[in-house]
Amino acid sequence: MPFTLATWNINSVRLRAGLVEKLLREEAPDVLCLQECKSPVEKIPAEQFAALGYGHMIARGQKGYNGVAILSKLPIEDVGDMDFAGLGHARHIAGRLENGVTIHNFYVPAGGDVPDREANEKFGQKLDYLTEMRDWFHGDRPEKSILVGDLNIAPREDDVWSHKQLLKVVSHTPIEVDHLGQTQEAGRWVDITRQDIPDGQLYSWWSYRAKDWDAADKGRRLDHVWATADISNAGHSSRILRDARGWEQPSDHAPVFATFDL
Template sequence: MSFTLATWNINSVRLREPIVCKLMAEEGPDVLCLQECKSPVDKIPMEAFRELGYHHMIARGQKGYNGVAILSKLPIEEAGSEDFANLGHARHIAGRLENGVTIHNFYVPAGGDKPDREINEKFGQKLDYLTEMRDFFAANKPEKSILVGDLNIAPREDDVWDHKKLLKIVSHTPIEVDHLTQVMQAGDWVDVTRQDIPEGLLYSWWSYRARDWDAADKGRRLDHVWATPDISGAAHSSRVLRDARGWEKPSDHAPVFATFDL
C-alpha cells in the first residue's frame, strides 16, 4: 500500500476552505493533516471536502483557536488525543489507518514573543507541552507511526534564514531545540523530511509581516513529518509546496508532503 500524506497549518479551515479544496483537487494527498483549524468540529466544511473524495475525518476543535483535523480518502479510526500540559487546547489528534499505521497530528504552542518562562507564560507552556510529549512517547513507545504537524520549532541551522540572528528568537532558541530533540529521542522518531532532503535551506513558514515574502525569503521550517524507524525507510518524495504560500488569501505556512510505500 502506498499513500501520500500532507501536513498544513491552515490558519482557519473555514476562512481558507477554497485553498484547502485547491490543494485537494490539484495535489490529492491521501491523508491531509491540518492544524490551527480555528473551528468547532461540526463547523468544518466537510461537504466540500467529501465532494473531492475526503470522506473521513477525525478532529478536535475549538471556536476561534487551535484545532487539529485529519482528513482522509482512506478509512481512518480515532486512536486518541492528549491534552499535554493540561492547557485545555485542541492540539493533538491520533488516527489509525486500516494498514495499522498510526498518525499523530500536533499543533505545538507557539510560545509567545519572549523566550523566558519567567516573564512569558506562553513560553513556559510550550516547554511543558514538549516535556509531556517526551514523557508520553517514552512511556508509550510508538511503532508503525507517523508524527506530523506544526511543531513551532525550526531545529537545524539550515531550517531558518539566519541561524545566528534567530538564536534568541522563539522557535529557534537552544532550549526549544533541546526539548524537541528529547521528544524525537523518546520515540526514536526519524525526521522524514530531512531524511529525503538532507542538505540546504528549507522552510515551511514565512511571516505575514514581510511585504514580499518570496523575495525576502526569511523563512523557518516549523512543519514536520516524522516516522518510527520501522517505517521511516518506506518514506520518500518529501517536499514543501512553497507555491501554496502565494495562493489567494494564503496561510503563512506551506504544506509539507511525504509518500510511504508500505
C-alpha cells in the first residue's frame, strides 16, 4: 500500500499550527515529520491535527528550541530517540509503521555562522553530531528505513544558488558535505529526492533576510528524504512545495514530499 510522507522544518509548531493544518488539509500526506517545533510535547496542538485525521503523534520537545514530531494517519510505534554528541537536545525521533518501515526524523544542528570549530563551538557540535550519526549507522546498519529532516546541509553544487559563493558559508562547506556523505554512505542511504529529480537547481530553504525571496531565489536544499537501499526503488513522486514559503507568516523552509509503494 503506497503512503506519502512529508518533512517540514516548521519553525514553531504552535505559532504555525494553522499552516500545519493548511498543509494537512490541502496536501494530506499520510505522515508528516516536523522539525524545530520549539515546544514541549504536551503543548503541541495535537488535538487540532487529530481532528484532521492525524490521530497518531510521537514527539520529543523542549521549550523554545529544537523539537521533532511525527504526525501520522497510520498507526505508528515510538521506537526511541538518540542524543548524538550529547547535546541534550530534542533532535531525533524514530517511529515504526505497521508495515515494518522505520522512519527517522532528524534536526541536525545548524552550526552557527563561522565554519571553524575552534572559533565556533556550534560548528564543532554539528560535525560531532554527524560523526556520531555515521558511527551509529555503521554499527547498526539500518534496513527498511526512511530518514527525513532538516539536515542543515546542501550537499550538491545544484543544491545551492551559487556553489562558488557558498563554499565558505555554513551548510555548504566541503567539510560539512564530506561529513554528510560519510553518514549517508554508512547507512547505505539513497537520496530519494535526487533519485527522482536528478538534475537542476533544487531548494527547500530561503532566508528571511531576502526582501523578495521568490524573485531573488537564493535558496538551499537543506531538507532531505533518504531511504535504505533495500526500499529505495519503492520511492517516487518527490517534490518540494515551494508555494508554502510564500504563505502568511511562513517558515523559511518548504515541505519536501515523497511517496513509497510499500
